[in-house]
Amino acid sequence: MSRVAFCRLFLSVTVALLCAANGVRAADTPGLYVRVGAHTSAPPTGWVQFCQTYARECETQRLQPRDIILTDDALSDLRRLNDWVNHHIKPMTDREHYGMVQWWRYPDDGAGACHSYALLKRRLLIEAGWPRQALLMTIVRQTNGEGHAVLTVKTDRGEYILDNLTDEVLLWSKTPYGYHKRQSQDDPNQWVWLDETRADMTATSTRLR
Template sequence: MVKTLLSLPIAAMLSAFALAGLCQASEGLPRASSAPVGGETTIPYGWVDFCNRHGEECTLGKLAPVDVHMTRQVWNTLEDVNAMANGAIEPISNFDHWGTTLDHWDYPVDGKGDCKIYALFKRKLLIERGFPRQALLMTIVRDLNGQGHAVLTVKTDRGDWVLDNLADEVRPWNATGYTFFKRQAQDDPNVWLSLGGATGAPPTEAASQ
């Protein structure tokens, strides 16, 4: 005989409703793959310099890796933060901004910045909104023009997503056309891991698949 919800124990009923809610929360949400991660590699000079000025960001010790549980609210927050930060910061080159060719990473203290400033600001905003910092990873890539570029990778249980100052939409890491070289380790922001030059499909090709 098929049991109805009315014939189930209260605990089982609650579990059934919780599972139904979880399925509903995930329904229609996008999914991405996870980028292949290799061993330790060199730490960008800009991050070391940033840590010298913002020690509180870099002295937290080891943290257990955590992926963000993707829900509709999480997705909306990622989109909102990405678009808001992109519109709030005036783009300017590292040299024109700081007068040096040395890579300078910082927050947008004067409302201006290049790709690293955008990515750090988005990381900060998401942490303030309760996202685990272990899932918010500074990432070094080469863009569609072959130029060095930085983005923020968000690790979720529905894959790796990129927040990028060159695009207002949040994109799967492998639908950017970028070549991925290195990013922070989840358990330690001062450890950087190789991404092996992994490259995904350009955005136009990924959208047509």
């Protein structure tokens, strides 16, 4: 199935998809929302690389933060999209693929690392009408200390994670990761620190799989 055809599968849902102003605080609903800290001094190197390759996609204006009102149909579509991308892209490290330690880009040739999966999921959802303010590239730490990239979908029912390592769409607090930083809701070129780690996490590495 082509990317365009896949996006069309979402139209019946996204036509009626509603968004809500982000007025729910993490402290009010433990386990639903990551605690967000200060802005980082600069975006991750990978996002800078992405913007150099896809400059027009990074020439954006600030928007009011919005959360998806997550209906059962919308959650079903997230699961379907996550599964579709995970099974249509071949996993390959950037070193194997491009001869570089890291290079964030879309997996247009059918292969990519974790960040390529997350970028494609973000693009497909935006093309299907989902608001970019609710679709946040996120860097986490695995239990072995390695860095990993996923897509956070902010909703009125919590923050859900689209991950190439599992076809399940889980609430962030149900994943095994420590949460490091992600895009700001109002500006994708601005990133924020996340104040969520796991006690059993080992020394971290900057390498993303």
